Amino acid sequence: MPIQKVTKEEVVNQALLLFKKRGYHRTSMADLAEACGLLKGSFYHYFSGKEALMKEVLGAVHSYFKAKIFVIAYDETLLPRERLEKMLAKQIRVASSTEGGCLMGNMAIETALVTDEFRPAMRTFFDEYLDALAHVYSYKYDAKKARQMAEQAMVEYEGAWVMVKLTDSSHYLQDVLERAMTRFDAAESNNVTEKL
Amino acid sequence: MPIQKVTKEEVVNQALLLFKKRGYHRTSMADLAEACGLLKGSFYHYFSGKEALMKEVLGAVHSYFKAKIFVIAYDETLLPRERLEKMLAKQIRVASSTEGGCLMGNMAIETALVTDEFRPAMRTFFDEYLDALAHVYSYKYDAKKARQMAEQAMVEYEGAWVMVKLTDSSHYLQDVLERAMTRFDAAESNNVTEKL
DNA sequence: GTCTATAAAACGATAGAC
């Protein structure tokens, strides 16, 4: 009797952990199957292939961020400053809770120039991410400046993971958070400050 | 027939181009051989294997940056501000001149958590890079602050490539340069500014 | 002959797919 040993959701979750830690090309279907306690052939019952599996993983990450991270930016029960801090802190905490840093950033670096398969999903993710950050900054800055601040926070965050992976010192991530907050607070200061 | 079709240097250079564009795991020995006009077996007269080849590539990149980029930071014929701008602009120009962005950053993301083989070489590279940037900032800031500024420029630069790869818009890199210069110039301002 | 860069063929292992 075809009793399902693991749900599709669990398979996606295990795949997320492995892809995040070992990357796309270094993670084999056998690795994934073993992590789920399945025979590797069983995978094709859930997904049409490795690419389709990764797309589901990216979709799951996107859904999670939409529901748990991006929404914070629009939570009107919090002050804008609190939203920014909560958003960035949570994102750092979530990404740090399992090995591998930011899956979207990793995949962008590893696959963006090799295949177009994952690009649309990743672009949408980062667009919404930037929109959320820019929305918070827009309480203090005009739209253009808010967008720049969002982009700056984003590139600092992604770049910080490069250094964290090499050095194992997480202060790079904390510094990203602190600077993002400092820039938010600096809006009242002089023009020179605003340009930073 | 000891008539060399390609020199070892040319092999390393071709490998650099391919590894930069397609990543380590997506680049096969056959790909590399084809790019050099050789059969893949012939590679093993130059290198003991793929890892050894990559190590040579990383060494070549390091040597290039030492000779052409890092030295700018210590060039006393230039003003400190000019050094910073020249350094960052040249690095952006060099990395953008061929596909794939920053090889060191790409490799850090792709391999740092999977193997320790390349880690020491990459760490040394980024350490010297940070030292060079911090040295320039140290003309305007104390050692600790200069180091933070260097780290910020670094993470912004590496993170910018994530966005460039996804969006094909290079403004992310120009913004990194502009902000690094603005922070350099902001040293004379008030304390709030200096913290950015 | 000896040396060496390349070609050619084939190795075992492992990949993704079914």
Added chain:
DNA sequence: GTCTATCGTTTTATAGAC
């Protein structure tokens, strides 16, 4: 579990320079 393709690697042979 089996398939086929391809991976990195190894081996053998060949061709030209000394």
